Amino acid sequence: MMERKDRAKQFLPFDAMKGLSEALREREEKVLRVERREPDEEESAALNDALIALKKGDRAEIVFFRDGGYFCLEATVSAVDAVGRKLVVGGEKIPFFDLFSIKIK
Numbered sequence: 001m002m003e004r005k006d007r008a009k010q011f012l013p014f015d016a017m018k019g020l021s022e023a024l025r026e027r028e029e030k031v032l033r034v035e036r037r038e039p040d041e042e043e044s045a046a047l048n049d050a051l052i053a054l055k056k057g058d059r060a061e062i063v064f065f066r067d068g069g070y071f072c073l074e075a076t077v078s079a080v081d082a083v084g085r086k087l088v089v090g091g092e093k094i095p096f097f098d099l100f101s102i103k104i105k
Helices: 004-009 020-032 041-053
Strands: 059-066 069-081 086-089 092-095 099-104
Touching: 041 099, 059 086, 059 092
Parallel strands: none
Antiparallel strands: 059 069, 059 099, 069 086, 086 092
16 A cells, blocks of 8 residues: 555656746747837837826836846836935835836726
8 A cells, every 4th residue: 555645646747848937938028029029109108198197095006127028917006206206005015117107097
């Protein structure tokens, strides 16, 4: 009869090709990465206007660039740090440079 601990081992995940899943994940990340796109004049003006109008407690949808991709976050604004040039939203500190668009809800 098989001991209980040995019996449990047979149900553990098995990686027949060590490192394959990591290599595939790495390749997928490279494929999904995009170049940062500079906003045109109209988009920049809209972003500036939204930043000026934005205040603590506002709910906003923010599109920002980080780690080779664009992310969309809808959350309540915790702070607009004009001196540090950062927007604090939902626990994220987003530099103004990385912002792409803001829609106040």
